[in-house]
Amino acid sequence: MSLLEVRDLKTYFYIGNQVIKAVDGISFSVERNETLAIVGESGSGKSVTALSVMRLINPPGKVIEGDINYNNVNLQKLSEKQMCMVRGDRVSMIYQEPMMSLNPAISVGEQIREALLIHKTVPKSESKKRAIQLMNFVSIPEAQVRYNDLPAKFSGGMRQRIMIAIAIACNPDLLIADEPTTALDVTIQSEIMELLRSMKNKLNMSMLLITHDLGVVAENADRVIVMYCGKIMEEASVQDLFRKPMHPYTVGLMKCIPRIDSSVDKLYSIPGYIPHPSQFPEGCRFNDRCERATDKCREKMPELIEIHEGHKVRCWQHHD
Amino acid sequence: MNKIIEVKDLTKQFAVTSKLGAKTEFVKAVNGVSFDVLEGETLGLVGESGCGKSTTGRLILRLIKPTSGDIFLEGKNINQISDKELRKIRKDIQVVFQNPYSALDPKMTISDILSEPLSIHKVVHKYQYEKEVKRLLSLVGLSEKDMKKFPHEFSGGQRQRIGIARAIATKPKFIICDEPVSALDVSVQSQILNLLTELQNELKVSYLFIAHGLNVIRHMSNKVGVMYLGKIVEIGDVDEIYNNPIHPYTKTLLSSAPIPDPFNDRERQIIKGEVPSPINIPAGCAFHPRCQHAMEICKHKMPFLKGSGSQHKVACHLIDYNEKFRGE
Amino acid sequence: MNPVILNILKRVFSTILIFFIFIYVTVFITVIPKDFTIKKVDDKWTVTYPIKNIVQIVNYNLKSLAQGEYKTTSNGKDAVLLIKNSLSKSIKLLTGGLLLAMIIGILKGIFDSRRGNSRDSSLKVLLTIIPISLPDILVVALLQSFAIWLIQHGIKIFKVAGSGTWQHELLPIIALSILPAAYIARVTAMSIESCYDKEYVKAAIGKGCSSRRILWNHVMRNAIGIIFESLSNITSMIIGNMMIVEYMFSYPGITQLLMNSYKSYDRNTTIVTIIVIGIIYFILDTLFQAIKHVTFKPLKEETA
Numbered sequence: 030m031s032l033l034e035v036r037d038l039k040t041y042f043y044i045g046n047q048v049i050k051a052v053d054g055i056s057f058s059v060e061r062n063e064t065l066a067i068v069g070e071s072g073s074g075k076s077v078t079a080l081s082v083m084r085l086i087n088p089p090g091k092v093i094e095g096d097i098n099y100n101n102v103n104l105q106k107l108s109e110k111q112m113c114m115v116r117g118d119r120v121s122m123i124y125q126e127p128m129m130s131l132n133p134a135i136s137v138g139e140q141i142r143e144a145l146l147i148h149k150t151v152p153k154s155e156s157k158k159r160a161i162q163l164m165n166f167v168s169i170p171e172a173q174v175r176y177n178d179l180p181a182k183f184s185g186g187m188r189q190r191i192m193i194a195i196a197i198a199c200n201p202d203l204l205i206a207d208e209p210t211t212a213l214d215v216t217i218q219s220e221i222m223e224l225l226r227s228m229k230n231k232l233n234m235s236m237l238l239i240t241h242d243l244g245v246v247a248e249n250a251d252r253v254i255v256m257y258c259g260k261i262m263e264e265a266s267v268q269d270l271f272r273k274p275m276h277p278y279t280v281g282l283m284k285c286i287p288r289i290d291s292s293v294d295k296l297y298s299i300p301g302y303i304p305h306p307s308q309f310p311e312g313c314r315f316n317d318r319c320e321r322a323t324d325k326c327r328e329k330m331p332e333l334i335e336i337h338e339g340h341k342v343r344c345w346q347h348h349d
Numbered sequence: 350m351n352k353i354i355e356v357k358d359l360t361k362q363f364a365v366t367s368k369l370g371a372k373t374e375f376v377k378a379v380n381g382v383s384f385d386v387l388e389g390e391t392l393g394l395v396g397e398s399g400c401g402k403s404t405t406g407r408l409i410l411r412l413i414k415p416t417s418g419d420i421f422l423e424g425k426n427i428n429q430i431s432d433k434e435l436r437k438i439r440k441d442i443q444v445v446f447q448n449p450y451s452a453l454d455p456k457m458t459i460s461d462i463l464s465e466p467l468s469i470h471k472v473v474h475k476y477q478y479e480k481e482v483k484r485l486l487s488l489v490g491l492s493e494k495d496m497k498k499f500p501h502e503f504s505g506g507q508r509q510r511i512g513i514a515r516a517i518a519t520k521p522k523f524i525i526c527d528e529p530v531s532a533l534d535v536s537v538q539s540q541i542l543n544l545l546t547e548l549q550n551e552l553k554v555s556y557l558f559i560a561h562g563l564n565v566i567r568h569m570s571n572k573v574g575v576m577y578l579g580k581i582v583e584i585g586d587v588d589e590i591y592n593n594p595i596h597p598y599t600k601t602l603l604s605s606a607p608i609p610d611p612f613n614d615r616e617r618q619i620i621k622g623e624v625p626s627p628i629n630i631p632a633g634c635a636f637h638p639r640c641q642h643a644m645e646i647c648k649h650k651m652p653f654l655k656g657s658g659s660q661h662k663v664a665c666h667l668i669d670y671n672e673k674f675r676g677e
Numbered sequence: 678m679n680p681v682i683l684n685i686l687k688r689v690f691s692t693i694l695i696f697f698i699f700i701y702v703t704v705f706i707t708v709i710p711k712d713f714t715i716k717k718v719d720d721k722w723t724v725t726y727p728i729k730n731i732v733q734i735v736n737y738n739l740k741s742l743a744q745g746e747y748k749t750t751s752n753g754k755d756a757v758l759l760i761k762n763s764l765s766k767s768i769k770l771l772t773g774g775l776l777l778a779m780i781i782g783i784l785k786g787i788f789d790s791r792r793g794n795s796r797d798s799s800l801k802v803l804l805t806i807i808p809i810s811l812p813d814i815l816v817v818a819l820l821q822s823f824a825i826w827l828i829q830h831g832i833k834i835f836k837v838a839g840s841g842t843w844q845h846e847l848l849p850i851i852a853l854s855i856l857p858a859a860y861i862a863r864v865t866a867m868s869i870e871s872c873y874d875k876e877y878v879k880a881a882i883g884k885g886c887s888s889r890r891i892l893w894n895h896v897m898r899n900a901i902g903i904i905f906e907s908l909s910n911i912t913s914m915i916i917g918n919m920m921i922v923e924y925m926f927s928y929p930g931i932t933q934l935l936m937n938s939y940k941s942y943d944r945n946t947t948i949v950t951i952i953v954i955g956i957i958y959f960i961l962d963t964l965f966q967a968i969k970h971v972t973f974k975p976l977k978e979e980t981a
Contacts, residue, residue: 070534186623187623215561216601217397217623219605241534243535247610248608268611268612271609271611285535287539289567303537
């Protein structure tokens with residue numbers, strides 16, 4: 030039984046008289062102790078997927094249909110109060126902008142302690158000690174002293190560590206990381222990803238890693254899902270995805286990134302632009318940018334089909 | 350080949366207001382930067398936040414005034430000139446900004462946005478504006494149907510193309526690209542980078558390419574300068590620096606960047622601690638508190654850029670003290 | 678010299694300077710004769726009284742004030758005692774009014790705000806905006822009529838006019854607090870709503886915080902700073918209001934004293950009352966600035 034199983038998730042946004050199909054029918058699962066990466070560009074629906082799992086979608090957005098099963102419990106059917114018990118305790122999330130995600134008026138130690146107190150992980154008398162332990166665990170120097178400091182006194186990398194401390198405070202089974210390193214410098218990025226990897230191992234945690242950076246995916250994920258315009262285009266183990274990418278979008282994405290270890294004169298580029306979420310093309314959503322598009326691609330949306338073991342793709346070119 | 354831009358010992362200090370409005374502390378955003386850019390060449394400036402690369406760009410543009418140092422445009426010192434002359438030379442130095450969403454005036458049509466530089470610098474006669482705007486649009490891959498539209502009708506990538514069209518409108522000699530693709534999606538980045546390269550070949554313009562993405566810098570630049578806390582710590586030919594980095598910071602930077610290849614097994618250079626605040630730059634070599642190889646001399650003597658091989662300069666005491674270190 | 682101390686000295690000096698200019702201008706205004714005007718005589722604009730003369734009178738008055746001539750009123754009564762009494766009454770009114778305004782205002786503001794839900798709260802907000810839109814006098818008059826209606830029906834908590842017991846102060850305090858309360862409610866509601874849009878609220882929900890915890894521990898802590906920052910705007914509102922309230926309730930506060938001494942042409946007492954009211958304004962303003970600095974200090978360090 031998977032730790033997290035998502036089936037046919039659809040999250041739509043109703044803005045004015047437009048319907049934005051941010052997530053339009055996706056299914057995936059996260060096993061225990063595994064890192065699943067969801068990779069995509071803007072408009073792909075990757076962040077909305079994460080927010081939908083946590084039930085953090087507010088109007089004008091709504092989860093229209095779909096099951097989100099955590100340990101066989103349907104999260105959609107829980108009351109708000111029950112959901113509050115799941116959030117932060119069993120399933121935690123860290124966000125892209127660590128400065129924005131910490132309350133600027135409360136000391137960092139208190140914010141870590143809050144997670145412990147809400148979920149009654151340790152008795153109140155022990156909570157401060159445990160919070161300091163957590164700060165040490167994520168390598169924040171002089172934790173005892175810095176417990177009372179406000180977030181503004183920390184650098185970006187340190188703040189992300191504090192967020193991680195808050196997220197793992199109650200030993201969750203699943204950590205959702207939404208672009209955790211995008212706002213950080215590259216040297217700090219590698220430290221934070223290293224920290225997340227070690228947390229995952231020490232705490233036997235699974236991770237749902239949301240990112241647009243294929244480098245981060247290559248170095249951290251076990252399995253990968255590629256999303257485009259609200260749908261999953263390809264799903265595979267990280268080795269298979271990089272060794273034998275099948276979907277033209279995945280292939281294009283990998284080819285167009287400049288490499289740090291070699292140089293070319295002209296970069297490959299995927300023609301056209303990502304369509305506006307209210308104006309997806311008919312048929313396969315990638316057809317207007319795909320070099321191999323046929324008439325069938327322009328008429329009918331292909332299904333997500335498993336071609337090799339563990340490797341699924343949504344493309345008519347591979348459906349024979 | 351002649352030098353289009355030459356920068357000598359450029360510094361910029363900002364006063365930090367604290368405690369009841371008094372200006373007590375100073376941030377040395379740029380702390381003695383020197384380099385030159387030849388005709389048709391791209392110099393990449395790479396570094397992490399707080400290193401001063403964006404500030405350097407703004408100083409060359411004269412959007413802010415340097416605290417000290419000189420900037421030469423084709424041999425002419427543009428640091429001490431009058432406002433009137435400054436307006437004239439703005440024709441030759443243009444900029445492409447990072448954020449395509451805020452760089453264009455939302456109330457102006459594309460035609461207005463592109464005609465404005467034409468009229469200010471009298472690039473062509475008034476009656477030729479429309480023709481010239483159409484020409485610029487086609488150069489950047491947009492159609493003339495887009496002339497009467499407003500910026501919000503375009504995607505990020507398209508807006509960046511308009512920003513580039515605006516920059517080349519005055520036929521500049523030098524364009525400062527300040528993180529031009531950082532705010533764009535990956536699939537669009539390569540389009541814009543290709544456009545910039547094409548334009549450089551066609552118009553023989555030089556670029557100062559500022560970015561934090563090491564892979565993008567490698568692709569775009571002929572020469573690259575690595576900045577740390579306001580100083581250039583290593584500068585040279587791009588392939589030389591990427592294949593053979595010498596400064597410990599450069600090595601760390603290169604080894605930290607994630608590579609999209611799960612089979613790549615490379616050695617990671619460890620770096621201690623956090624970037625210090627630019628208000629309290631460490632004495633001696635600014636990098637010494639975080640450097641694995643720090644020696645006694647690094648703590649009080651600041652290293653200067655010295656050539657080790659032609660066109661590859663490093664500011665590090667290690668090359669003096671350990672000849673063997675070169676090439677490691 | 679230490680730049681911080683220099684800065685403080687600069688501020689103190691400018692405050693003292695402003696104070697002296699204030700006193701000078703006050704005396705100047707009270708000294709201007711009633712028939713002072715600017716007329717056109719022989720194609721030239723002239724003043725009916727030469728400014729030089731007025732300035733002379735001002736200087737003379739200032740000197741006599743400094744020498745302590747304000748101590749008796751024109752009727753021979755002890756001015757200092759009078760001022761002290763009326764001042765203490767006004768201060769009671771002000772503090773009561775301010776405190777009540779803050780309590781009612783903040784609570785109403787919390788009630789008004791959408792608190793993260795998109796439920797329509799326009800109707801609630803309407804109730805808050807109405808007192809701000811009505812003229813102060815109308816609001817006070819309505820309140821008085823309400824109190825009279827209560828008395829007519831046997832509920833005798835409020836005394837409608839005069840002074841002497843705490844019951845006399847109840848209604849004026851309520852009247853004084855209505856307008857600032859409505860203003861504070863608006864500011865509170867808006868700052869709460871702006872906080873709910875922030876990322877850290879979403880992160881707190883992601884932690885598993887209940888909506889009550891979000892409101893009190895996260896949102897209010899940040900909203901309070903914004904509320905206190907806008908408090909300095911109500912200083913002029915509340916002092917102006919006090920004039921109307923004291924007049925309509927015949928409450929013997931300091932603005933009443935001002936009106937009476939003005940009516941009886943008692944120049945010295947008038948000048949001194951104005952100066953005292955000015956000092957109250959200044960103290961209130963400084964108090965709010967200090968509170969703002971204390972509550973806002975943590976947020977200013979964000980630029981580090």
